[in-house]
Amino acid sequence: MLAKRIPTILPPMTFEESLETTRIHSVTGLLPSETGLITTRPFRAPHHTISDAGLVGGGPIPRPGEVSMAHNGVLFLDELPEFPRNVLEVLRQPLEDRKVTIARAQMTLTFPASFVLVAAMNPCPCGFANDFRRECFCTPPQIQRYMSKISGPLMDRIDIQVDVPAVPYKDLAGPRQSESSETIRHRVIAARNTQLRRFFDEHIYSNAQMGPRHIRKYCVLTPECEKIMENAVTKLGFSARGYDRILKRNRTRGCATVRVTIPQKPMPFGLPRKRNYTTKDVAKVLGIGADLLRWRIKTGKYPDAQRGSAGRRLFTIDDVVTLNALDSRRGQ
Numbered sequence: 001m002l003a004k005r006i007p008t009i010l011p012p013m014t015f016e017e018s019l020e021t022t023r024i025h026s027v028t029g030l031l032p033s034e035t036g037l038i039t040t041r042p043f044r045a046p047h048h049t050i051s052d053a054g055l056v057g058g059g060p061i062p063r064p065g066e067v068s069m070a071h072n073g074v075l076f077l078d079e080l081p082e083f084p085r086n087v088l089e090v091l092r093q094p095l096e097d098r099k100v101t102i103a104r105a106q107m108t109l110t111f112p113a114s115f116v117l118v119a120a121m122n123p124c125p126c127g128f129a130n131d132f133r134r135e136c137f138c139t140p141p142q143i144q145r146y147m148s149k150i151s152g153p154l155m156d157r158i159d160i161q162v163d164v165p166a167v168p169y170k171d172l173a174g175p176r177q178s179e180s181s182e183t184i185r186h187r188v189i190a191a192r193n194t195q196l197r198r199f200f201d202e203h204i205y206s207n208a209q210m211g212p213r214h215i216r217k218y219c220v221l222t223p224e225c226e227k228i229m230e231n232a233v234t235k236l237g238f239s240a241r242g243y244d245r246i247l248k249r250n251r252t253r254g255c256a257t258v259r260v261t262i263p264q265k266p267m268p269f270g271l272p273r274k275r276n277y278t279t280k281d282v283a284k285v286l287g288i289g290a291d292l293l294r295w296r297i298k299t300g301k302y303p304d305a306q307r308g309s310a311g312r313r314l315f316t317i318d319d320v321v322t323l324n325a326l327d328s329r330r331g332q
Helices: 002-009 015-027 052-056 085-089 092-097 140-147 152-156 169-173 181-198 212-218 223-236 240-256 279-286 290-298 317-331
Strands: 074-077 099-103 108-112 116-119
Touching (some): 002 074, 002 181, 181 240, 181 317, 223 240, 279 317
Parallel strands (some): 074 116
Antiparallel strands (some): 099 108
């Protein structure tokens, strides 16, 4: 249930992402004839009996597998240790390269496979290890065999690993006040827009796409943080891949918690000093109509802005500067 909510908090698909996703579903024959562009992010949850060809693609005439069907969306693997080990190992290349290359005697095909991997597993075969309510009867060798189905290199490619304990009854039955997916999505969009501005000239759009050069440029550590990372890498045995992923994950956390402070110097473009600007304010700066600005945002040509409680777009001054730079480039 929790995994199915993840696509609802991801940023809206751009026009290019919708086109890529629609092409893949069309090739596999899973696109209904009356359907146009796919505008919702895919969610794929294959059964643990799937073969390696079904997961990454294959066949006499290679067809996209589940990792490509989940392109620009979420791939959920429930009961991860129940998947055959050879099936899980084929995930290494897609997770690293964001694409799958299938070679045959007469052809070699490459399918896109940029997806968010979400996996779930029990701590032991019976599922009650470390449970304060039930006793686990699994022996240490049984637990070791169960956990060894997932290799170290594959676990090293999973950025966040969380132990989820059993939920107490009072939390299940009692009144709960939780954030809606829409509220969380607004924060995710704001973080993505921060990354779009940062990587404007880098030909990437998110922290996950950063290479070593980008990490050294945008994830500079203070001397205190360098000492903490050195101790962690030395004592916990992090790999080079794990080190880079820690830096990228914390860079994303910084994007999600950033707060915009309006400077006390004259505002650019003659705008009044306030925290947010409406679509009409921004359209006036760009010299275009408000409807044209909304269309460019809807089709992914311009990054979207955070929305208020009434659903209206709220542009910060940084958003206005970014859109003005994009509009200037379009006119060149």
